[in-house]
Amino acid sequence: MKEQMAILGNNRIEDVRWLCSLTESELDLLIGLKVLIQQRAKKIGHKSLANKFDLKTLRALSEFLLPLHKLVTFIHYLNGASSINWYLL
Structure with missing residues (x-):
């Protein structure tokens, strides 16, 4: 049991199950968001903000x-476009 808790860290088992159920594109989106938040927090000198951005x-x-x-x-699929202009949405 201690070994399982060490793997989970501060994360709830429900959150870990949810994470495992995501598709690759959903994971890519959320990983990109996490990286962006870490970069912005570092740039403004508040790395602690990025640490608060946990799995929950x-x-x-x-x-x-x-x-x-x-x-x-x-x-994007319906339009058949090669790129989407995000500012138009």
Whole structure:
């Protein structure tokens, strides 16, 4: 049991299960978001902000971002465009 808790760290088992259920494109989106937050926090001199952006926070943000990501992907597919102008959405 201690070994399992060491692997999970401060993350809840439900959050880890959720993370494992994501598709590759969903993971890419969330990893990109995490990297962006880390870079911005470092640039403004508040690395501690990036540390607060844990799996629980990522899961909460994904409730909004992942459906939006799927919608944009669907629109991209319908338009047959090679790129989407994000500022037009």
